[in-house]
Amino acid sequence: MTHQPVLLNEVLEYLDPKPGGQFIDATLDGGGHATAIAERIAPGGRLIGIEWDTELLKQFEAKNKSSKFKDIIIPVNDSYVNIVEIAAKHDMKPEGILFDFGLSSWHYEQSGRGFSFNKDEPLDMRFNPFAGIPAVKMINLYEIAELEQILRDYGDEQFSRQIAGAISEARRKQPIMTTARLVEVIGSAVPEWYKRRKIHFATKTFQALRVVVNNELANVKKGIEKALEILKPGGKMIAISFQGHEDKIVREVFKEHVKKGDIILPAHRTIRPSWDEQKQNRRSRSAKMKVAQKI
Numbered sequence: 236m237t238h239q240p241v242l243l244n245e246v247l248e249y250l251d252p253k254p255g256g257q258f259i260d261a262t263l264d265g266g267g268h269a270t271a272i273a274e275r276i277a278p279g280g281r282l283i284g285i286e287w288d289t290e291l292l293k294q295f296e297a298k299n300k301s302s303k304f305k306d307i308i309i310p311v312n313d314s315y316v317n318i319v320e321i322a323a324k325h326d327m328k329p330e331g332i333l334f335d336f337g338l339s340s341w342h343y344e345q346s347g348r349g350f351s352f353n354k355d356e357p358l359d360m361r362f363n364p365f366a367g368i369p370a371v372k373m374i375n376l377y378e379i380a381e382l383e384q385i386l387r388d389y390g391d392e393q394f395s396r397q398i399a400g401a402i403s404e405a406r407r408k409q410p411i412m413t414t415a416r417l418v419e420v421i422g423s424a425v426p427e428w429y430k431r432r433k434i435h436f437a438t439k440t441f442q443a444l445r446v447v448v449n450n451e452l453a454n455v456k457k458g459i460e461k462a463l464e465i466l467k468p469g470g471k472m473i474a475i476s477f478q479g480h481e482d483k484i485v486r487e488v489f490k491e492h493v494k495k496g497d498i499i500l501p502a503h504r505t506i507r508p509s510w511d512e513q514k515q516n517r518r519s520r521s522a523k524m525k526v527a528q529k530i
């Protein structure tokens with residue numbers, strides 16, 4: 236199943252792309268949002284699509300070659316933290332920038348990199364297998380106190396101490412190499428009632444590991460700050476977050492810039508998907524969208 240773009244109508248309403256427009260989609264994935272923007276900036280517009288995942292970018296490029304938007308969308312395999320250099324290289328002063336944080340449905344369903352606790356795969360969890368260290372190293376080599384802190388701070392996991400303890404015990408016998416083994420170890424550490432809840436008992440551990448493996452929170456902060464630097468006066472930036480820590484960073488960075496007087500918040504509030512969208516796309520349920528406009 237391809238990734239369904241979240242809050243698409245709302246993104247288009249605020250970015251308001253017109254023929255000839257210049258935009259950056261900082262998290263391209265399969266190009267759900269990017270293609271909808273491309274449709275509106277044709278003819279004559281340009282959109283840089285940044286995607287950190289080499290595999291996803293390759294898939295997009297293959298599709299883009301035979302697409303009617305091939306002269307409009309410029310796919311770039313890089314991290315959005317380098318957005319200033321990427322825009323300069325392509326001589327672009329964007330009038331709109333979109334960040335749609337987190338991961339693609341493809342990561343869970345097809346990457347084979349251990350993002351899902353419902354599959355048995357090697358524990359990698361990197362968006363870009365050429366950057367950073369895989370989850371397997373973190374789980375087997377990090378100090379237990381550090382792992383506990385990661386689960387608590389990045390996953391808000393209430394059983395972080397117990398889970399870190401179980402990891403310590405298990406890895407002493409044999410390294411934890413796969414998602415299935417990690418789920419088993421987590422299951423041995425948490426109480427029965429925790430396993431009967433709607434949210435899977437491994438959700439928070441998996442989220443915390445993924446966020447740290449990919450340096451996600453530091454990237455979000457750097458990415459939106461750098462994007463504000465290159466946005467054209469009057470241009471808009473949209474950030475869609477899927478977890479509280481990300482949303483908090485966006486809120487704080489925007490607040491700081493409102494104080495400085497270089498942006499305004501045209502939406503005034505956080506935008507959430509409609510009930511219809513939430514019903515139709517489960518992933519959209521946790522989405523929170525914020526909009527900034529450069530002065």
Ligand SMILES: C[S@@+](CC[C@H](N)C(=O)[O-])C[C@H]1O[C@@H](n2cnc3c(N)ncnc32)[C@H](O)[C@@H]1O
Nearest residue numbers: 240262264266267268286287288314315335339
């Ligand atoms: C939620 S998906 C974007 C979906 C896309 N907007 C769509 O609707 O088709 C987020 C994407 O951002 C990518 N990503 C994560 N961190 C990144 C980074 N630092 N730089 C660029 N892309 C990143 C992920 O690999 C993933 O494909």
